[in-house]
Amino acid sequence: MPAPVPAFDPHALPPLRDVIARFELGAKKSLGQNFLLDLNLTGRIARSAGPMKGVSIIEVGPGPGGLTRALLTTDAPKVIAIERDRRFIEALQDVVDAAGGRLSIVEADALTVDPETLAPAPRAIVANLPYNVATPLLLGWLARIDAYVSLTLMFQREVADRLVAEPGSKAYGRLSVITQWRSDARVLFNLPPRAFTPPPKVESTVVHLTPRANPEPADWKTLEKVTAAAFGQRRKMLRQSLKSLGNAEALLEEVGIAPTARAEEIDVAGFAALARAHRAREALAGEATPPA
Missing domain, CATH: 1.10.8.100 (rRNA adenine dimethylase, C-terminal domain)
Incomplete structure (x- = not known):
């Protein structure tokens, strides 16, 4: 019988704004960084991913660790965060120490990492994706979506609309077909620009994707x-x-x-x-x- 997951209190850590100030963590536009600092919202994302008992969670682009903290409040035995911006590795160390061995930080570009090598099945991906690489990351994961329990991802609202668009609509296109061929995708909720630091120019949307049980045969x-x-x-x-x-x-x-x-x-x-x-x-x- 697996050992119980130790409790994690995100409020016991320094506030995220203090972490950003202490380590001078300005968002880089070139990396598509927009930080979500409201722990109520990050908690909502973590809960929307569904039950995580026995499931390893992979996060992409943790930044200062807002969503990371929320993911550690779930029943997931392990959280693996992929971060390419070295500035955040040291800033996340307080979270690593408080997580009691449940959090690992992988310094890498998510576009070059196979998440399947980072955690055994069952595994899930939960991430506030950098907007500039969100679509190629999604396509890579969709190609192997049977390897995941689910993908719970945040996109620009325009991209999210394309994922779930129906035939006959303006948003329906290649991304709609590929996504719906391989997965059951549904929109969970939207977030306004003011929820982020710095605020993006567009709304954001959290989408939940699960492997389609019987996809149409196709190469x-x-x-x-x-x-x-x-x-x-x-x-x-x-x-x-x-x-x-x-x-x-x-x-x-x-x-x-x-x-x-x-x-x-x-x-x-x-x-x-x-x-x-x-x-x-x-x-x-x-x-x-x-x-x-």
């Missing part, structure tokens, strides 16, 4: 290729925008999609069908090509 790279072509010219009919894939009209006819349809009208199942048909076509073409 990741092929689906990316198909959606890139379709949404790259989203105002055009698919018979035109998919020309780069070969005989677009025959491909569309094969999967039962009207050649006059536009990308924003096609649901995830339709794009997955297009990806399967295109991949099968490429495989046949490869078999028909004689060896050099």
